[in-house]
Amino acid sequence: MTMTYKNSNQQTSLDTERDTSHRLLLQKADASIRQALPTVSDTHRLHYHLMPQAHWMNDPNGLAYYRGYYHVFYQHHPYSSDWGPMHWGHARTKDFITWEHLPIALAPSEDYDADGCFSGSAVVEGDLLHLFYTGHRVIDGELIQVQCKATSSDGIHLIKDRRNPLITSFPSDGSPDFRDPKVWRHHGSWYMVLGSGRDGRGNVLLYKSQDLTQWEYVGVLAHSDGTQGTIWECPDLFPLGDRHVLLISPMGVKDRRVMYFVGDMDYDVGKFTPEYVGTLDYGPDFYAVQTFSGTERRLMLAWMDAWECDIPSKKDNWAGALTLPRELVLDESGKLRAQPLPELQKLRQRSISVARSFVVEKDQSMPLTDLQDACLELNLVLALNSSTASHFTLCFCYTESSEQILIRYNKATGELYLDTSKIHVGQPGLYKAALHPPGERLELRIFLDRSSIEVFANQGEATITARIYPRSQTTIPRVFALDGQIKVKSLECWNLAK
Numbered sequence: 001m002t003m004t005y006k007n008s009n010q011q012t013s014l015d016t017e018r019d020t021s022h023r024l025l026l027q028k029a030d031a032s033i034r035q036a037l038p039t040v041s042d043t044h045r046l047h048y049h050l051m052p053q054a055h056w057m058n059d060p061n062g063l064a065y066y067r068g069y070y071h072v073f074y075q076h077h078p079y080s081s082d083w084g085p086m087h088w089g090h091a092r093t094k095d096f097i098t099w100e101h102l103p104i105a106l107a108p109s110e111d112y113d114a115d116g117c118f119s120g121s122a123v124v125e126g127d128l129l130h131l132f133y134t135g136h137r138v139i140d141g142e143l144i145q146v147q148c149k150a151t152s153s154d155g156i157h158l159i160k161d162r163r164n165p166l167i168t169s170f171p172s173d174g175s176p177d178f179r180d181p182k183v184w185r186h187h188g189s190w191y192m193v194l195g196s197g198r199d200g201r202g203n204v205l206l207y208k209s210q211d212l213t214q215w216e217y218v219g220v221l222a223h224s225d226g227t228q229g230t231i232w233e234c235p236d237l238f239p240l241g242d243r244h245v246l247l248i249s250p251m252g253v254k255d256r257r258v259m260y261f262v263g264d265m266d267y268d269v270g271k272f273t274p275e276y277v278g279t280l281d282y283g284p285d286f287y288a289v290q291t292f293s294g295t296e297r298r299l300m301l302a303w304m305d306a307w308e309c310d311i312p313s314k315k316d317n318w319a320g321a322l323t324l325p326r327e328l329v330l331d332e333s334g335k336l337r338a339q340p341l342p343e344l345q346k347l348r349q350r351s352i353s354v355a356r357s358f359v360v361e362k363d364q365s366m367p368l369t370d371l372q373d374a375c376l377e378l379n380l381v382l383a384l385n386s387s388t389a390s391h392f393t394l395c396f397c398y399t400e401s402s403e404q405i406l407i408r409y410n411k412a413t414g415e416l417y418l419d420t421s422k423i424h425v426g427q428p429g430l431y432k433a434a435l436h437p438p439g440e441r442l443e444l445r446i447f448l449d450r451s452s453i454e455v456f457a458n459q460g461e462a463t464i465t466a467r468i469y470p471r472s473q474t475t476i477p478r479v480f481a482l483d484g485q486i487k488v489k490s491l492e493c494w495n496l497a498k
Helices: 002-039 312-316 342-347
Strands: 055-066 069-077 087-093 099-101 117-125 128-139 142-152 179-186 189-198 201-209 216-223 231-240 243-251 259-266 271-279 287-291 299-303 326-330 336-340 348-353 358-360 365-367 375-383 391-398 404-410 415-419 430-434 441-449 452-457 462-467 475-482 486-496
Touching: 002 055, 055 087, 055 128, 055 287, 055 299, 069 117, 117 231, 117 287, 128 179, 179 231, 189 243, 201 243, 216 231, 216 271, 231 259, 231 287, 231 326, 243 271, 243 287, 243 326, 336 452, 342 348, 358 365, 358 475, 375 391, 391 441, 404 441, 415 452, 415 462, 430 462, 441 486, 475 486
Parallel strands: 055 117, 117 179, 201 231
Antiparallel strands: 055 069, 069 087, 087 099, 117 128, 128 142, 179 189, 189 201, 189 231, 201 216, 231 243, 243 259, 259 271, 287 299, 299 326, 326 336, 348 486, 358 486, 365 475, 375 441, 375 486, 391 404, 391 475, 404 415, 415 430, 441 452, 452 462
């Protein structure tokens, strides 16, 4: 009895020491952010997107609705604008318009996460917020990734579970790249998917639990066909309507684009059978997507940057942002659509409306001279069946430089292009999305926010997201017709809140 009591006290003392050590590391990280704030340049800062107060941001993590707030954690390096040992930054909102930055939530403090607290997710059980993440470390060049948990009773302060790591090694179906737990509940049991790969083919691994602590390996949920990447990161599986949707972010492909699969989930055998595969966003700066838990709508965020591209804001002591929040829905054909949240209409301020119906003549352009701001929303509807032009172009022309952003539509092929090659800073490119089949009308909804552009076509049938870094902050949208007339059914613009 005496020995048991002594060991219990020793364990309690050790847990307290670890909690204190973690808290001190969090305070140090928060202090680093405060010290960096005066050095952050406003040159490319976004107006209505979530971004770090200072230093580095990448993947959204732990998206959950808890105690009246939408909580967004994210991969964060609080000591420089470069990627480094990952912490979890934290912000919350009630309306996706006003964001409150909160203290840093997780820091590398244990042997099992010594080199970083990598991506993960969150669920609410009882009064607690449970966050799952990958503990990352490298020993003598060997990658070691394990799965861990932390809990919070207020949504702000986290305590790492003393039983960590909960999953200590990858199964034979996986590899040392074994990360990004996404957890959800189904019919009284908890499930977790993890991203991994085997023999050059990305896959998703499935685990099951009754208590969020003891996890049993079920098997391979889904895997690449050999052309879809060597490692599948940031998996997310969820029901939508009467189907299930699997999201993955692939590594080992030339153009890294988030993929989605629509199909059926058999929980009895732990298998997902895809029937349709698509691309969630066709732009270069959309990765590591995750959806919220605890909400009736299926809401998502993604990292709005990319590993392959230069990030000019690094020299201004910050890097990275998240996309606008989007709602995922299935259309009648079973394809996934991503639409901006209705709440974003609250951003609208001064409205600039053009005549409900007008024609742009052959080889002409129409400037919208009343709108000269690089923080705007523009909604455009074209009547394709009444237009004779082979191509349509919408140009955002920057008035203080020769820079342009071009959005083109090829009527014959149904292909939509975003062309950022005329922006002089950053990573220029040409990005294409196919709208099938070409319909009688084309609807475009475009959000421009100083150093980002997000294009939504035909109510989210296709989206293209890119970071841009123009030298000027004043732009005039212009509409061009090529080889014929274009019939514009409606065009509305708004300056958005700053």
